[in-house]
Amino acid sequence: MADKLPNTPKLDELEKGKWPSFVKEIKMAAKKSPMCADLLGQLEKSYTEKVGYWKHGGIVGVMGYGGGVIGRYSALPKEFPNVSHFHTMRVNQPAGWYYNTEALRKICDIWEKHGSGITNLHGSTGDLVLLGTRTEELEPIFDELQKINFDIGGSGSDVRTPSCCCGQSRCEWACYDTMAACHDFTMEYQDELHRPAFPYKFKFKFSGCPNDCVASIARSDMSLIGTWRDSIQQDDAEVKAYVDGGLDIEEDVISRCPGKCMAWDGKKLEIDNSFCRRCMHCINVMPKALRPGKDRGATILLGSKAPIVEGALLSSVLIPFIKMEAPYQELKDIIERIWDVWSEEGKNRERVGEFIQRVGMGNFLEAIEVEPVAEMVAHPRENPYIFYEEFFEEDDDEEGDKG
Amino acid sequence: MAKTPEEIADAMHKMVKDAFGVKKYKPMDLNKAMRELFGDEVDKKTCKEAIKLLVNSGRCVYTYFGGSFLEIPHREGAAND
Amino acid sequence: MAEAMQERRTDYGPPHYEQFLPPVVKENYGKWKYHEIVKPGVMVHVSESGAELYTVRAASGRLISIDKIRMYCDLADKYCDGYVRFTSRHNIEFLTPKKENVDPLIKDLKDMGHPVGGIGNAISAIVHTQGWVHCHSAATDASGVVKAVMDDLIEYFEERKLPGKLRIALACCLNMCGAVHCSDIAILGIHRRPPRIDHANLKKVCEIPNLSASCPTAAIRPAEVEGHPSVEVLEEQCMFCANCYTVCPAMPLADPLNDGVSIWVGGKVSNARHEPMFSKLAIPFLPNNPPRWPEVTEAVRNLVELWAKNAKKYERMGEWIERIGWPKFFKMSGIEFEKVHIDDFKHAGLTFKRSTHLTF
DSSP, X not given: OOOSOOOOHHHXXXXXXXXXOHHHHHHHHHTTOHHHHHHHHHHHHHHXXXXXXXXXXXXXXXXXXXXXXEEEEESOTTTSGGGSBOEEEEEOOOGGGEEEHHHHHHXXXXXXXXXXXXXXXXXXXXXXXXXXXXXXXXXXXXXXXHHTTOOXXXXXXXXXXXXXXXXXXTOTTOSSOHHHHHHHHHHHTXXXXXXXXXXXXXXXXXXXXXXXXXXXXXXXXXXXXXXXXXXXXXXXXXXXXXXXXTOOIIIIIGGGOTTOOEEEOSSOEEXXXXXXXXXXXXXXXXXXXXXXXXXXXXXXXXXXXXXXXTOOBOOEEEEEEEOOOTTOHHHHHHHHHHHHXXXXXXXXXXXXXHHHHHHOHHHHHHHXXXXXXXXXXXXXXXXXOOOOOOOOOTTOOTTOOOO | OOOOHHHHHHHHHHHHHHTTTXXXXXXXXXXXXXXXXXXXXXXXXXXXXXXXXXXXTTSSEEEESSSEEEEOOOOOTTOOO | OHHHHHHOOOOOOSOOGGGGSOHHHHHTTTOEEEEEEEETTEEEEEETTSOEEEEEEEOOOSEEEHHHHHHHHHHHHHHSTTEEEEOTTSOEEEEESOGGGHHHHHHHHHHXXXXXXXXXXSBOOOBOOOGGGTOSSOSSOSHHHHHHHHHHHHHHHHXXXXXXXXXXXXXXXXXXXXXGGGSSEEEEEEOOSOOOOOHHHHXXXXXXXXXXXXXXXXXXXXEEETTEEEEEEOGGGOOOOOHHHHHOTTOOOOOTTTOEEEEEEOOBOOOSXXXXXXXXXXXXXXXXXXXXXXHHHXXXXXXXXXXXXXXXXXXXXXXXXXXXXXXXXXXXXTOOOOGGGSOOSTTGGGGSOOSSOOOO
């Protein structure tokens, strides 16, 4: 085992300070893993030379799956032989990132035996990331993960590991059961998750309310964000208690309301719920007094992504309101149609949001058989260059034979 | 007559092998090519099964270079010993 | 191999979450009524049944060792009946119905070097990527910058003295595995030098048509160079996005002299009050200056404190800037407005000021 750590004066500096130190973590792992000793050495060199030393490996994986393993090789294998291979394995996290210590300890034991001993809890997409192992260890790791019922997650042009907020397990604002939905969709799309067949990646993120704690509107191709259709549940006594307790309800609540649908007469808060935009602000400020309504479901939005390739996008509304109840069949039918159209017509590395930009939202909606509604746009078109697809001829009968 | 997944897998494998080093195919490229080649004798589902046969048997592997492809197993340029 | 595959289980998915829920969570699932922030980093959720659930949120470095996970497990066994969860921003959360466990747990966490906080009007942990620890396309490190910035801003994690929430994220290149593009403050690694093409090996490792197609500005064209079939890059069209490098490893962009960090502000994902917004460019370039990136930590602190001093209660960074206007923001922050601040990609015209609503 690694009894001697490399000299790392620059990294050592990052052992100081109050925020948890990743250098301490790597050093802790280096006591057991020579990989981590060489990782420290290579990282110190990066800190000195101001450049990274990793090569992308595009071919390693576990047999039969096309996702879940990211190949990495050191560009300096002679200098740092123990990180010559340093592949990542993405382990599909349980919905809501809940664990018991028994499961976590078993994962640690597997990783102590077969890998570097360092992890990410969690990666950006949501997986439990095992960071750094050799090609020949990949199959044994998968074999051991199977024994404890953990499967590996997505990577490449596939369904990426879905993730969700803690939803109804802890949060009173959750408008649907995000963990149940996330788990259901993850199980339903195992083939699409493990065998890349799309033009590019496709992410699902499930948020229980418009506060969107898993950033689904910015980070997922399909964003499922909880909302409600009826009125905010209101406890007038508790509203008054907040005001009596010092809350400046005019300034901190009413003036911040984007729908301008609230009024306070000194005794009672009036909300015109037909103009409420379901933004959550008043509920966030007075959680004891106000709660989302009882007719709950989700708004489904489509298409967000980071800049690569054609620029960043936020998701936009596809379905203004849908009940989120198992087996979610109506939604899954729409998803199948989206995947069909996008898989057939999408270009290599084109996310669904970019595909919609290219073919036009109107055409896209037609192809997936979803009716256009005003909730889908911030405003109707401003430009008059309209692609009308048909026109009348002089001899058409009154109904217009548009063929 | 409808093609079996095994027959489609063989046809896909030949396509991938013939293009090795020249062009990389995405699974959907192969899927489309088979439907073009065999018309009504094949559907998307059979193509999907064929791909599963190819990767489960190790005749093809998935690779990733900014997008996912199906290739003949080989040692890649970036690999270290 | 084929035989081995037949016995192999595949596509069984993650374990069902239910087995990992603490009993109090299972009993009150969907019945939570309200919550309160008891003190920094501690919430209590109260159920319709009257049951209480205390949550203690602690910072974690995201990059953690198995022995640290085992230490977390020891704490979870001691105080939380063996259950623990993690958040979307890499924090760790300990859940318990026992109020009396909260303070000893906090003490143990602090002794372990894990500050408690990040709830309410505070800075939560920085969502970030792999950087030089693991990534082939990084233009800066991730963990190191985050450590330096959070060491400096720790008071805003441990206390609740900000006007609203502040979300910082870091991505070490434009691929944005950390999807930083909707953060109050985004720290983004950038390249500034066109790819150095490895002509001798390019054809061996890449497909030229795919490579040409990868460029968003069509700057890459097939060309024979020094007798090798390869490509040429129209350098004046290169915007250093590194798409080509993702598709083809013979197009490296990393360059110690030109790589560094840019700072973007005013994005948000929550729908609360203002609709979600993208972050906008504030500081085009700061150098990579490891191990503590002093230019970056200073710039971030200045932005945090400028906003904290001037924003109204609950106003996020982007809401505040929208109210005062961007010219005021540049004036107040002392950041020089330059040519690169003006967008010149698709739909750039929509970002021009198209009114006389100006402040002087």
